[in-house]
Amino acid sequence: MGNPYAGLTDYLAFHRVETNYRHRTECDTDVAKLRAAHRLLKETTFTPKLPERGYCHRGMYINVSTLEIKEQPVTQTMKDIFIGGRGFGLWQLWHAVTPKTRWCDPENEIIISPGPMSGITQYPGSGKSIVVTISPQTEIPIDSNVGGYFGPLLKFSGYDFLEIQGKSEKDILIFIDGQNGTVSIEECPLEPLDSHILAELLTEMYAENEADKVNISVVSAGSAADNSLIGMLNFSWFDKRRGCIRLKQAGRGGIGTVLRNKRIKAIVIRGPVVKGDSNHPADFETIAKTGIKLHRELRELDPSQCVMRRNGTAHIVEIMDAYDLLPVMNFQYGSHPETHKIASYIWDMRCTQRTNDGCWYGCSMACAKGADGLTLRTGPYKGHVVTVDGPEYENVGGLGSNAGIFDAEAILELNFYCDTYGICTITWGTICAFVMECYQRGILNKERTDGLELNWGNWEADLELMHQMAHGEGFGRIVGLGVHKMKQFFADRGWGDPALLEDIGMENKGLEYSQYLSKESLAQQGGYAMTNKGPQHDEAWLIFMDMVNKQLPTFEDKAEALYYFPLWRTWFGLNGWCKLPWNDVSPKDNHLRHEPHKIPEHVENYLAMHGAMLGTNITVEDMLNQSARVYNFQRIFNIRMGKGLRIHDKAPYRSMGPVSNEEYTSREERYDQQIIDEMGLEPAKMTLEEKVAAHRAWRTDRYEKLTDAVYKRRGWTPNGVPTYERIKELGIDFPEVLEVVEPLLSQT
Amino acid sequence: MIKVNDDPMEWRDGMTIQDILDAKKYKFPMLIVTLGEEHISKEHYSAAKVPDGAIVKVIHLLSGG
């Protein structure tokens, strides 16, 4: 047992034809000429400092309309209630906007905040930041978790967060020099937008020499962010061995679109040289000891567990297929006979091995793989040889199987263009899957798509659509609105039945679903749609527990899981941790522990490190309460912005059950059995349509019952509003918070 | 008849844990398998014989994302 492709992987690795991982098309732009065209709009100085026990006790505020640059205090209340990361981002954003603020208003902010643990170099996965803004897609706060060096370098320059407000009239960049203590806002008319070039040029421009490049990190979007609502942010780091920049993404919710709407091309940081104890923890020894334990565990166990160090998260492609969970053709099906063409052994071969693929220092899980030597076949960079970051599982599922594409090189090219154009791969995957199904069902045709034949598997049309969107042309402009707005756009023109569009458009709150099939797991349906920001799996991934292990038989069991896991996962975003080292490797004796699925030893590691950093001592209960404060605050923030109620937690039926007869037939045995066992009916006496309808009634009803149970467990009213008691108990009963819930609670 | 994660499964003579995992297509590498009260480690999947009427649990740890 173990990795099903393990033997094959070894064989292929032996026969691997190594690509030269330093070979790529060099950018020949004259950096000096670009810089000479910069016009300094504002420069100010600050005193760089290192954090003490994880905090610098100040944030940096920059207004790109007024050019104001100032320090923001980090108060004890902020630390106690909001911890850092996503908590700080939401708190700052709350005070910046009003219920009327739209994503494109100057008041909207982008806040980048690494948590108090961010920047540890001893424990794998400790370099994350969280980015928060009002999303163009959902019109509520979005939080997106991202690696790369920017967050830790910001912290080691002396800031717990960076808060950007306003809108510039011209294209600008912000440069924060944490070595010399200067911040500048510069007009930058000539730099190209696409991230793989822009980050490379700016790293070259702002590093003093070759050795200094590792101290530079660039936040940028790409040309698609100018022409769509789904633009994302790239965070760079310099890969010394490859001699090029690499990119990690804050993908979800269109934050790149907000950046470009502010006319910011890039935010560049030059941090100090990172040292092992730059965070100045209270107890360095415990952090070092805990880190060594996990490094050893990874080295010994990863090869027989998830093989993250070779394949990254793409190790689960064939596993998801085997469990009928891989999204195929807009989440209609869960597996496909051609999955072997995009399975992990392909990525094992295609990605360069034995390189340093950690997206922050000290991450021995090193899952940020790179596929080198890809010669592009389309678009503005046709013929260029490039390095592609990833692909991660979500990219293979989203850009591949969900669009019926089982061609590894095509997936790599889609992945490359998503990154450089600044497009979220998950969002693009679900959007494309939706339009391809619309094409399949005749809702779209060649006339409506400006000539594009959007058939399943047509990767050339997929790429062409992406190039169109990036450049604001053709049907690409429509697609860049996202699934939610497209449904309305199609319905307004009489294209297709609006009810069918609602069923197959995989979005909730305006955000597209990520790439897992939730139809057969009720808990996961809640894990997707009962989230704060929209259906991203980073709150709760419960499919195995629910569907395979049968550990959650009752609504209350599912509700308990939908209480614990979203809070546990929120805690990563408060502190600056990556979730992967928590559960993509597990200790040898994990099976002996109570609740082994929570990986108790790793939970203990995190609590120990939290204590060692801050000099405090917290329990699991304390941890859950820390998260619950921010989680409930975010729910109330959603309500303040016009969402966050029960109606907004509704899920599209495709995520809950079979929409079409073909979907039903593909799992007929399972569905017929459920009609007998769960509904007490006789499928043999029913037509296919009657069976599909019976399932819809049963599944929809179960979802409502789950919603009741989850809200009760979370301390919310049946309408999804946190109760006075819960708000008070959590200590977030600030007057402005109570003011939001008051009208709703007085109705109940 | 045996039960695997609460679902009934046809039993046959000589059946091993590995046979169950193969039949169920349980390919995930991080599993905790118990046969009755006994934990079965990965090295013993092929040797561990499953008696008729056995209760087998195959707990998949979480992953993904």
Ligand code: SF4
């Ligand atoms: S596990 Fe992967 S994504 Fe997480 S910090 Fe390490 S390299 Fe980055």
